[in-house]
Amino acid sequence: MKRRSVLRAAALGLAGLGLDSRFPAWAQSGSTGLRADMPTLSGEDIRLRIAHDMFKVGGRAGHAITINGVLPAPLIRLCEGQTVRLHVENTLNEDTSIHWHGLILPFHMDGVPGISFPGIKPGTTFTYEFPIKQSGTYWYHSHSGLQEQVGHYGPLVIDPAGAEPAPYDREHVIVLSDWTFLHPHEVMVKLKQKGGYFNRQRQTITDGTMSAAERAKWGAMRMDPADIADVSGSTYSFLINGHGPAENWTGLFRPGERVRLRFINASAMTIFNVRIPGLPMTVVQADGQNVRPVETDEFQISVAETYDVIVTPTAGQAYTIAAEAIDRSGMARATLAPRAGMVAAVPLLRPRPTLSMRDMGMGGMDMSGGSGGDCPPEHAAMGHCTPGQPAAPMHHSMRDKTSVPASVDVGVGVDMIAPMPVDRTGDRPLGLEKEPHRVLTYHQLAPLVPFHDRRPPARSVDIHLTGNMERFMWSLDGRKMNEGAEPIRFERNERVRVNLINNSMMNHPIHIHGHFFELVTGQAHGHPIKHTVNVMPGGKASFDLTADAPGDWAFHCHLLFHMHAGMMNVVKVRPLDDGGAA
Numbered sequence: 001m002k003r004r005s006v007l008r009a010a011a012l013g014l015a016g017l018g019l020d021s022r023f024p025a026w027a028q029s030g031s032t033g034l035r036a037d038m039p040t041l042s043g044e045d046i047r048l049r050i051a052h053d054m055f056k057v058g059g060r061a062g063h064a065i066t067i068n069g070v071l072p073a074p075l076i077r078l079c080e081g082q083t084v085r086l087h088v089e090n091t092l093n094e095d096t097s098i099h100w101h102g103l104i105l106p107f108h109m110d111g112v113p114g115i116s117f118p119g120i121k122p123g124t125t126f127t128y129e130f131p132i133k134q135s136g137t138y139w140y141h142s143h144s145g146l147q148e149q150v151g152h153y154g155p156l157v158i159d160p161a162g163a164e165p166a167p168y169d170r171e172h173v174i175v176l177s178d179w180t181f182l183h184p185h186e187v188m189v190k191l192k193q194k195g196g197y198f199n200r201q202r203q204t205i206t207d208g209t210m211s212a213a214e215r216a217k218w219g220a221m222r223m224d225p226a227d228i229a230d231v232s233g234s235t236y237s238f239l240i241n242g243h244g245p246a247e248n249w250t251g252l253f254r255p256g257e258r259v260r261l262r263f264i265n266a267s268a269m270t271i272f273n274v275r276i277p278g279l280p281m282t283v284v285q286a287d288g289q290n291v292r293p294v295e296t297d298e299f300q301i302s303v304a305e306t307y308d309v310i311v312t313p314t315a316g317q318a319y320t321i322a323a324e325a326i327d328r329s330g331m332a333r334a335t336l337a338p339r340a341g342m343v344a345a346v347p348l349l350r351p352r353p354t355l356s357m358r359d360m361g362m363g364g365m366d367m368s369g370g371s372g373g374d375c376p377p378e379h380a381a382m383g384h385c386t387p388g389q390p391a392a393p394m395h396h397s398m399r400d401k402t403s404v405p406a407s408v409d410v411g412v413g414v415d416m417i418a419p420m421p422v423d424r425t426g427d428r429p430l431g432l433e434k435e436p437h438r439v440l441t442y443h444q445l446a447p448l449v450p451f452h453d454r455r456p457p458a459r460s461v462d463i464h465l466t467g468n469m470e471r472f473m474w475s476l477d478g479r480k481m482n483e484g485a486e487p488i489r490f491e492r493n494e495r496v497r498v499n500l501i502n503n504s505m506m507n508h509p510i511h512i513h514g515h516f517f518e519l520v521t522g523q524a525h526g527h528p529i530k531h532t533v534n535v536m537p538g539g540k541a542s543f544d545l546t547a548d549a550p551g552d553w554a555f556h557c558h559l560l561f562h563m564h565a566g567m568m569n570v571v572k573v574r575p576l577d578d579g580g581a582a
Contacts, residue, residue: 027241064151073154105130107551135160136288146184166284168260233330268560281309290448299440300429302509302534304558318342353431361418361538409478415468424539445528457497480566490547517543550575
């Protein structure tokens, strides 16, 4: 209670003084971009101090957890080939941690309490030390409780040891995040009490394009076609570099420059659709890994993903960076301009999309049970139809659990099973299916350098993404990690295909620690190399993994409240010297 009183008094003091939130140099509006003379944390010894603090956005102030007194946290800039020591001081009255998202390092430096280290106790300092084996755009964040939601995150950029394959004249870091003045435990309580608590965009009797028959079928299955995001703009402010839409963070450029934008989705729960109207974007990196350049007009960035794009504005005008929440309940907005104070038109929020039968795991079927198209390969493999011919009418329901595999523990925490999930890695994201402009999909991503292990997988592992949306219960294969879920075990250097089957109507960004994987897209130009993949509702995504990092690693959905509710497990990679025990 004493701490709460102090924080409340501090908030009132800040409001009375009219102080703005404190931002690190890289995140200040009007930035000319990252420069060599900019205050940046770099070198072999770096000190970070985690503390309770205040944060102000939209004219309101609230409690935050900051690193070195700023939110977002300081930019850490390293070089491939160096060794770094990061001394992290915890001044909180609770345990904390830092996970180095996407970095290849020894498992005991990965920063996940209870899995790879005990956490950082109040009043203590922990030193992370590891070699830098890669380059690219990454980020770091707490893996303790719900601290990430209140500001415990920051960007990390690693320069390559050799030449930069995608040269540029100027660079800006663009950190997307979501902020709420509700305590994150309050958010969790509300979600548990009523799964759709924050959904203020439900269909009414008159809106939408659904027929009465379609509405009746959705109602009979007790499913909401507008249930797209668990936490929405009804409580969230969507931020770019810590600035709300009205504050309009601005990054500067000179016309004709190649400007690199390093997008990082550091949100707790929000998937964004990103576009810069009037300015094409060339994607050159995904999850820190270089890709063959591909030009697009819009891309979806799921929680914990990163995309580097290069834009070349030739006109001396302003451009709006629009990052629209997937449920279109709000937007993060910023500006690229030749000089401070310039603004561009801000696009209106587009109409809220609704889910379809494909999002229910029923492939291309329509509400009458037909396919609405030719027989997909996944259905043909199960003997449900003939390739090249229309699929026969079928009658399946996500509520039918009779076909559930034995590997899934079906209980109260599993209220739906996708009857006919298909690979959706080539699908345009929800709400962007009919946009007239170009929209990035995973199928367009090709690695600049092929994955180091060319062996075919020796075996296949299915992992079902399971949940009960009404009760806000989430799990893997119907089991929560904190309720004794059996770890996922891989042999050291084993090559394995992991099939993620989404048995829910929510997107799930799935992240594995300590490894990169090849996302299987079936494209001749090669499979993109990633550490996080967004698995679309009712769909499948497969990746090929080389288990070359011994130790215990976290494996989880990166929607923070899904992970906190139980959608997490441990991957155990057998070390060479353990005598064969995993």
